[in-house]
Amino acid sequence: xxxxxxxxxxxxxxxxxxxxxxxxxxxxxxxxxxxxxxxxxxxxxxxxxxxxxxxxxxxxxxxxxxxxxxxxxxxxxxxxxxxxxxxxxxxxxxxxxxxxxxxxxxxxxxxxxxxxxxxxxxxxxxxxxxxxxxxxxxxxxxxxxxxxxxxxxxxxxxxxxxxxxxxxxxxxxxxxxxxxxxxxxxxxxxxxxxxxxxxxxxxxxxxxxxxxxxxxxxxxxxxxxxxxxxxxxxxxxxxxxxxxxxxxxxxxxxxxxxxxxxxxxxxxxxxxxxxxxxxxxxxxxxxxxxxxxxxxxxxxxxxxxxxx
Numbered sequence: 001x002x003x004x005x006x007x008x009x010x011x012x013x014x015x016x017x018x019x020x021x022x023x024x025x026x027x028x029x030x031x032x033x034x035x036x037x038x039x040x041x042x043x044x045x046x047x048x049x050x051x052x053x054x055x056x057x058x059x060x061x062x063x064x065x066x067x068x069x070x071x072x073x074x075x076x077x078x079x080x081x082x083x084x085x086x087x088x089x090x091x092x093x094x095x096x097x098x099x100x101x102x103x104x105x106x107x108x109x110x111x112x113x114x115x116x117x118x119x120x121x122x123x124x125x126x127x128x129x130x131x132x133x134x135x136x137x138x139x140x141x142x143x144x145x146x147x148x149x150x151x152x153x154x155x156x157x158x159x160x161x162x163x164x165x166x167x168x169x170x171x172x173x174x175x176x177x178x179x180x181x182x183x184x185x186x187x188x189x190x191x192x193x194x195x196x197x198x199x200x201x202x203x204x205x206x207x208x209x210x211x212x213x214x215x216x217x218x219x220x221x222x223x224x225x226x227x228x229x230x231x232x233x234x235x236x237x238x239x240x241x242x243x244x245x246x247x248x249x250x251x252x253x254x255x256x257x258x259x260x261x262x263x264x265x266x267x268x269x270x271x272x273x274x275x276x277x278x279x280x281x282x283x284x285x286x287x288x289x290x291x292x293x294x295x296x297x298x299x300x301x302x303x304x305x306x307x308x
Contacts, residue, residue, distance in 0.1 A: 005042070005045075005081065005084050005085050006019055006022065006023070006085065008045055009052065009085065012047065012049050012052065013049050014049055014052050014053055014056070015053055018053060018056045018057065018060070021056075021060050022056065022060075022085055022086060025060065025086060025087075026086065026087045029087070029088070029129065029171050031087065031088070031089060032089075032128065035089040035128055035130070036089070038089030038090055038091070038130065039083065039084065039087060039088065039089055039090070040080045040081075040083045040084045040090055041084065042077065042080045042081050042084050044074075044077050044212065044216075045077075045081060045212070045215070046074050046077045046078040046081045047074075047204065047208035047211050047212060048074075048078075048202065048204075048208060051078065051199060051201065051202070052078075054197075054199055055078065055082055055199060056082070056085070058197040058199075059082065059086065059173050062170075062173070063173075063196075063197045064152055064173060064174040064175070064176070064195060064196050064197065065079075065082075065173070065174075065175045065176065065196060065197055065198075065199060066137070066175075066176045066177075066178060066188075066193070066196035066197070066198045066199070067079065067175065067176065067177045067178070067199050067201050068177075068178045068198055068199070068200050068201065069179070069200060069201035069202075069203075070179065070203075070239075070246060071179060071246040071249055071250075072203070072204070072236075072246070072249050072250060072251045073201040073202065073203055073204065074201065074204065074251075075177040075178075075179075075201055076133070076135065076177060078201070079131075079133045079175045079177060080133070082131065082175060083131040083133070083175075086131065086173075088129065088130055088131045088171065088173070089125075089128060089130045089131070090125075090130060090131045090132070090133055091121040091122075091124060091125040091130055091131075091132050091133065092121075092133045092135060093121050093122065093132060093133065093134050093135065094135045094136060095134065095135065095136050095137055095138075095139045095140040095141075095144060096136070096139055099140065099141065099144050100141065100143055100144060101143050101144060101146070101147045102120065103120055104120045104121065104122040104123075104144060104147050105119075105120045105122050105123045105147060105158055122147065122148075122151065122158065123158060123166070125172060125174075126151065126158055126166060126168045126169065126172050127166060127168075127169060128169065128172075129169035129170065129171030129172050130171075130172060131172075131173050131174070131175060132172070132173070132174040132175070133174075133175050133176075133177070134148075134174055134175065134176035134177070135176075135177050136177065136178065136179065137176040137177065137178055137188065137192075138178045138179075138187070138188050145189070145192055148192065148195075149191065149192065149195070151168065151174075152174060152192070152195035152196070153195050156168040156172075176196060203236060204232075204251070206229050206233060209229050209232060210225060210229060212255075213225050213228060213229070213255075213258070216255060216258075217258060217262065217306070219306045219307045219308045220258070220305065220306060220307075221305060221306065221307055224304070224305045224306075227295045227296055228254065228258065228295075228296070230295055231254070231291065231292060231295040231296060232249075232251065232254055234291050234294070234295065235248060235249045235275075235288070235291060236249060238287070238288075238291065243287065244279070244284050244287055244288060245279065245281075245284060247278045247279045247280075247284075248275050248276065248278045248279045248284070248288045250274070250275060250278055253274040253275050253278060254271075254274060254275060256274050257270040257271045257273070257274025257275060258270070258305075260273070260274065261300075261301075261302055261305055261306075262302060262305075262306060263302075264301075264302055266298065266299060266300065266301060267296050267297065267298065267299070267300035267301070267304075267305065268292075268293075268296075268297070268298025268299065268300075269298075271292050271296060272289075275288065275292065276288050276289055276292065
């Protein structure tokens with residue numbers, strides 16, 4: 001996998017000096033074989049040379065990353081790809097209303113008749129030199145954020161009440177993601193934001209979407225590929241103009257719908273369950289249906305869209 005992802009970076013035109021630095025990083029930082037299963041094997045590559053170079057440089061400089069953007073820009077895809085490129089085990093930590101300090105660093109439990117600490121994902125990541133993916137960090141509660149402050153700044157420690165203070169392994173990095181405008185989210189406070197290098201993730205371009213679809217569907221007809229790309233861009237514009245919500249702007253849903261068409265479902269039916277039905281407002285659903293029908297006829301079948 002290492003050669004695959006580094007070759008991908010070369011093909012994408014990422015600075016060769018940075019790729020060489022990644023190779024040196026990997027050579028100098030062996031992974032415990034027991035944690036090898038945690039090194040991601042990305043399902044999708046992330047396309048965007050400038051963002052790759054920004055992210056790689058920050059991580060090589062021991063910085064933590066905050067990936068900020070609206071929906072459908074590939075934040076989690078990039079985070080997974082970065083862990084794979086650096087060859088580090090990763091821990092995915094999702095923040096929600098029930099995420100508290102004990103679920104992050106650990107909690108007391110009984111073992112062999114005595115009280116011991118059952119380690120949480122932040123603790124495990126910190127001592128193992130892993131990459132911690134902090135998903136939807138702007139949904140974190142105050143007590144969770146308090147845990148992160150000392151972990152993410154120059155102190156790089158976790159002070160566990162009743163137990164020891166631990167220092168983060170020098171290889172440990174944290175990559176946080178943040179959507180704005182979602183229900184339950186809030187502004188990130190200044191103190192926490194200052195602990196990250198912040199990358200504002202751009203929307204996927206037509207060129208990069210073409211690369212992604214070509215990689216995923218080698219037999220997709222070129223004219224049909226252009227129609228699917230146009231459909232996604234039409235939905236993007238509708239969202240930017242506040243004509244529809246972001247619920248139907250779903251790149252995963254579009255790719256899944258194309259897989260359903262490849263398996264034999266009609267285009268109209270596949271796009272309905274992959275995109276249209278993501279919106280639960282009837283008026284919005286009709287708008288999305290109109291956008292789709294302008295690009296993709298309902299009755300198109302597999303043979304109309306694929307070459308084999």
